Amino acid sequence: MLSEADLKQLDAVFSPRSIAVVGATATADKVGFNLVDSPLTSGFQGEIYPIHPKLNELLGLKVYPSLEAVGKPIDLAIIALNQYASVDAVETCGRLGVKGVIAIAGGYKEMGEEGEKLQARLVEAARRYGIKILGPNTLGMINTHVDLCSVFYPLKLARGDVSVLSQSGGVGLSLMHTAADEGLGLSKWIGVGNRGGLEFADLLQYLAYDSHTKVIGVFMEGTEDARSFVEVARRTVKHKPVVVYKVGKSEVAQYSALTHTGTIATPHKLAMDAFRQFGILPVSSLRELVAVCKALSLSDLPKGDNVGIHTHTAGPSIVIVDELAKRGCNIPPLQEATIQKVEDVIGENPPIILKNPMDVAGLGFVAEPFGRVTEAMLEDPAIDILVAVYCLHKNWRWPSQELIRAKQKHGKPIVACYISDIAGVKEDREPLRAAGIPVYITPEEAAYGAAGLVSYAKARQRGV
Amino acid sequence: MNVEQILAGAKDGFLLEPESKGILAQSGISTTACRVANTADEAVKLAEEIGYPVVLKALSPQIVHKSDVGGVHLDLNDASAVRQAYQRIKGATRVIDPEARATVQPMAAKGVEVIAGLTTNPQFGKVLMFGLGGIFTELLKDVSFRLVPIEELDAREMIGSIEGNGVLEGFRGGPAADVDAIVDILLKVSTLAESYPAIAELDLNPIIVYPRGAVVVDARIGVSRGRVETRSAPVRLPK
Numbered sequence: 001m002l003s004e005a006d007l008k009q010l011d012a013v014f015s016p017r018s019i020a021v022v023g024a025t026a027t028a029d030k031v032g033f034n035l036v037d038s039p040l041t042s043g044f045q046g047e048i049y050p051i052h053p054k055l056n057e058l059l060g061l062k063v064y065p066s067l068e069a070v071g072k073p074i075d076l077a078i079i080a081l082n083q084y085a086s087v088d089a090v091e092t093c094g095r096l097g098v099k100g101v102i103a104i105a106g107g108y109k110e111m112g113e114e115g116e117k118l119q120a121r122l123v124e125a126a127r128r129y130g131i132k133i134l135g136p137n138t139l140g141m142i143n144t145h146v147d148l149c150s151v152f153y154p155l156k157l158a159r160g161d162v163s164v165l166s167q168s169g170g171v172g173l174s175l176m177h178t179a180a181d182e183g184l185g186l187s188k189w190i191g192v193g194n195r196g197g198l199e200f201a202d203l204l205q206y207l208a209y210d211s212h213t214k215v216i217g218v219f220m221e222g223t224e225d226a227r228s229f230v231e232v233a234r235r236t237v238k239h240k241p242v243v244v245y246k247v248g249k250s251e252v253a254q255y256s257a258l259t260h261t262g263t264i265a266t267p268h269k270l271a272m273d274a275f276r277q278f279g280i281l282p283v284s285s286l287r288e289l290v291a292v293c294k295a296l297s298l299s300d301l302p303k304g305d306n307v308g309i310h311t312h313t314a315g316p317s318i319v320i321v322d323e324l325a326k327r328g329c330n331i332p333p334l335q336e337a338t339i340q341k342v343e344d345v346i347g348e349n350p351p352i353i354l355k356n357p358m359d360v361a362g363l364g365f366v367a368e369p370f371g372r373v374t375e376a377m378l379e380d381p382a383i384d385i386l387v388a389v390y391c392l393h394k395n396w397r398w399p400s401q402e403l404i405r406a407k408q409k410h411g412k413p414i415v416a417c418y419i420s421d422i423a424g425v426k427e428d429r430e431p432l433r434a435a436g437i438p439v440y441i442t443p444e445e446a447a448y449g450a451a452g453l454v455s456y457a458k459a460r461q462r463g464v
Numbered sequence: 465m466n467v468e469q470i471l472a473g474a475k476d477g478f479l480l481e482p483e484s485k486g487i488l489a490q491s492g493i494s495t496t497a498c499r500v501a502n503t504a505d506e507a508v509k510l511a512e513e514i515g516y517p518v519v520l521k522a523l524s525p526q527i528v529h530k531s532d533v534g535g536v537h538l539d540l541n542d543a544s545a546v547r548q549a550y551q552r553i554k555g556a557t558r559v560i561d562p563e564a565r566a567t568v569q570p571m572a573a574k575g576v577e578v579i580a581g582l583t584t585n586p587q588f589g590k591v592l593m594f595g596l597g598g599i600f601t602e603l604l605k606d607v608s609f610r611l612v613p614i615e616e617l618d619a620r621e622m623i624g625s626i627e628g629n630g631v632l633e634g635f636r637g638g639p640a641a642d643v644d645a646i647v648d649i650l651l652k653v654s655t656l657a658e659s660y661p662a663i664a665e666l667d668l669n670p671i672i673v674y675p676r677g678a679v680v681v682d683a684r685i686g687v688s689r690g691r692v693e694t695r696s697a698p699v700r701l702p703k
Contacts, residue, residue: 226587230611273609273625274588277618462617 001232002205006132010206013100013132014188015146016075017046020067020098022089023080024050024058031104032080034152035140036061042142042149042156049074067092074098078140078150083107083115086136087122094129101126102150103136109194110137123196131197138193139169142176144186145212151191160185161214162293163207165200167192167221174286175219181422182440183429184294187212201228208236217293218244219286226271230278237279241296241456244280245289246271279459281452291438291445292452298438299413299449301457302385306332307450308377309357310370311389316419316443317357320387323447329454331356332382341376345369356383371402378410385413387450389443392420400428404435413453415439417446466490471662474687478528478665481521481567484685488668491656493649495680498567504550510568511546517571520549521682522557524564528684533557535564539571572681575672576631576641580649582612582657582666584688590657590664592650594622596631597670604628613658619650632673645678646671664688 002010019039025032036050036059048061049070055063064070067077067089077093079086083105093101108119119136126133134141140151144159151169157176162184166172169191179186188210190203200223207213216236223229233242248268275282283289307329311317321331339354346360346369360373370390377383388403398418407414416432416439418425425439432439440446465473467490470483479487485495497514500523501507511518522535530536534556537549550566557564577597585591590612595601608622623629623646634640649671657663665686671678 222587224587226585227589227611230588267609269605269607270585270588270591270609273622274591274611277610277614277621 002202006202007206007209009099009130010132011210012075013134014141014143014190014206014210016100016148018049018073018075019044019046019148019150020049020051020064020070020074020077021080022051022067022077023085024052024055024063025080026055026058031152033058034154035078035080035104035150038140038149038151038154039147041154042144043147044149045147046075047072067096067098070096076100076102076150078102078104080104080152083118083122083136087118087125090122090125090131090133091129094125094131097129098131100132100134102134102138102140103193103196104138104140104152106137108136108196119194119196126197133197134190135193136196139166139172139191141191142186142189144188151189157189158183158185159187160297161187161212162217162297163188163190163210163213163215164217164219165190165192165203165207166219167223168219171219171286175217175290178286178290179294182290182294183426183433184290184297187214195223195225199223199225199228201225201232204229204232204236204242208232208240214240215293215296216240216242217289218242218246219289220244220246222246222248226274230274230280233275233280234278237456237459241452241459242280243283243289243292243296243452244275245283245286246275279462281455281459283448283452287445288448291440291448294440295415295438295449295452296456298433299415299436299453300411301453301460302413303457304330304384305454305458306330306382306384307454308332308334308380308383308386309389310374310377310386311357311359312361312370313389313391313419314357314359314361316389316417317359319443320389320417320447320450321357323444324387324451324454327447327451327455328458329451334358334377335380335382338376338380338382341379342373345372345376367397367399367402370399371406374399374402374406374414375409378406378412378414383412385415385450385453387415387417387446389417389446390419392418392424398425398428400432403437404431407435407437413437415446415450415453417441417443419443467656467660471660471687476688476690477525477686479685479687480523480525481683482523484666484683485680487656487663487685488680488683491652493652493668493680494677495683496569496572498569501550501566501568504547507550507566507568508543508546511540511543514568514570517541518546519569519571520546520553520566521569522553522564523567524557524561526561527557527564530682533560569681572672572679573674575674575678576638577670578632578641578646578673578678579607580646580653580666580668580671582653582663584664592622592654592657594646594650595626596628600626600628600631612654614650614654616647616651619647619654622650623647639675641673642676642678645676646673649678649680662687662689 021035023032050063108115520537581593595607606627632641
């Protein structure tokens with residue numbers, strides 16, 4: 001458990017006013033160059049001190065020959081040296097009172113016994129001086145609220161309130177790009193690496209404390225401190241959801257995880273059951289992780305697990321029902337009064353059976369009556385949350401205004417599925433977002449989002 | 465003997481069935497009687513006391529999986545069957561442990577067979593497991609896990625979340641099994657595991673569940689006083 005003082009120190013490390021890049025280079029294909037380019041690309045307004053023994057200037061920044069030569073306080077040092085030199089650099093940081101270090105290099109615990117010893121030296125050096133150390137073997141960290149990207153892939157991400165812990169750089173990048181496509185802003189992205197200093201549980205505790213984080217997404221291969229992680233999660237989920245995508249189901253995957261970050265894997269079912277016991281929401285793909293985080297970021301929670309589906313296209317609603325049922329959602333029948341209201345909208349004796357999912361194919365695709373059907377369904381006391389499913393059409397507009405009005409009027413969450421390409425939903429996404437309605441372009445993701453809201457509501461009600 | 469005394473006298477490894485059941489009984493978990501016979505004559509005498517039909521099981525610190533070595537004889541209805549079973553156990557275990565003896569136990573009535581277990585996971589610590597007996601657990605791996613300690617709701621969710629839980633509700637006209645009795649056992653195992661750090665493993669297989677009540681028919685408890693390894697044995701290389 002981290003103390004209040006530790007958490008304050010981590011605030012300074014993750015929202016630094018000054019950063020040093022140790023091992024900066026002028027060659028664009030090197031990590032040391034990109035770690036300098038990265039905060040510039042993201043528009044970081046704090047001080048950036050590149051460190052190199054011979055260079056004078058890099059990307060318009062003054063280069064310092066050593067950490068000592070900076071002569072000003074450094075909140076965060078990003079170390080791009082090899083695994084051996086990194087140990088000495090941490091020592092130097094310690095003497096200079098640097099608050100935190102990101103150790104980028106690999107070649108530690110994931111390499112076996114010798115690497116494990118080297119990692120122990122690195123971590124011990126940090127511990128001796130009270131430095132918080134992220135990594136080693138990490139892509140780095142991003143904090144959009146101070147416009148800082150310190151991963152060696154220069155990026156500028158949209159701001160948001162979803163923070164991410166990732167045990168993989170590549171998967172973490174995939175998550176960032178998927179989130180960007182989904183119009184989902186991030187708050188912090190933290191590559192946990194080998195977790196030599198800051199463990200999953202520590203970082204989770206920090207994100208629980210962080211005021212810029214509303215939802216926490218985790219990509220996990222495995223961790224020795226799983227018990228502490230779930231214990232911290234149990235406290236966290238009382239006020240912020242924790243969504244975990246854990247891999248390592250197959251034996252081959254378990255072996256790969258060991259050589260990747262030096263952690264053996266636990267039986268998959270055991271981990272999933274333990275997560276649920278402690279109120280964590282387990283997901284089984286990257287897209288599901290993003291979809292659930294997006295729903296939890298945007299939408300309020302349903303009162304129960306009863307999902308209504310309104311559509312004009314049967315197939316996608318069947319896909320959605322399947323995915324919802326797998327995730328413990330209920331698809332209840334509608335009340336007679338609701339059916340009556342729908343009949344009032346679409347006329348008597350329609351050539352369709354009126355039920356839940358409500359497929360009003362006969363209407364074609366007309367936004368205004370769709371809005372009235374949506375309202376009738378939301379009014380039904382049997383329905384806690386609505387999934388609204390429509391397909392992109394050249395001549396018919398999305399019923400976004402109607403959905404927003406219905407949500408405002410009835411105060412129940414709505415998840416929209418606009419079957420389209422990204423370009424087809426771009427204009428509608430922002431007003432829907434502002435109204436707290438997540439919109440997805442595939443039926444599976446819409447189901448993931450709705451089920452995520454239901455699961456978190458249940459976990460909260462269960463009171464883990 | 466109480467639980468402390470049994471554990472104090474035990475080396476690391478598996479306790480014998482009478483000791484394991486002794487610990488369970490001390491914890492308020494119902495088990496079938498398990499009495500030790502040193503000779504065939506003693507076995508017959510115990511069987512007469514218990515009442516037929518009885519079960520004979522091999523008793524030896526060298527034998528963990530009794531049925532694999534021909535060490536379990538069920539449904540014995542008279543003295544000659546008991547005598548013959550005792551001799552067959554002695555014969556089957558001669559090479560493994562010439563000192564092997566047998567326990568005599570009442571033959572439990574038929575019911576729904578379930579399994580409860582405890583393992584110590586290097587990452588999560590003590591973990592409870594629940595499953596249905598036979599192929600449900602062994603072949604289909606239809607089991608659920610929870611970290612110790614559990615609460616009643618956890619126990620109910622553990623039971624409710626397995627795929628084959630319909631079996632407990634009364635399958636093909638059978639009566640419904642007493643789920644409350646299973647919940648009770650799971651909670652008691654959780655408390656036992658939490659109270660005694662030395663209990664690292666536990667296997668109640670099977671537990672027979674009736675319309676009212678449940679009884680542990682076979683049990684073994686693994687004792688380990690060593691610090692739990694944070695890195696278990698290396699992962700097997702994929703072929």
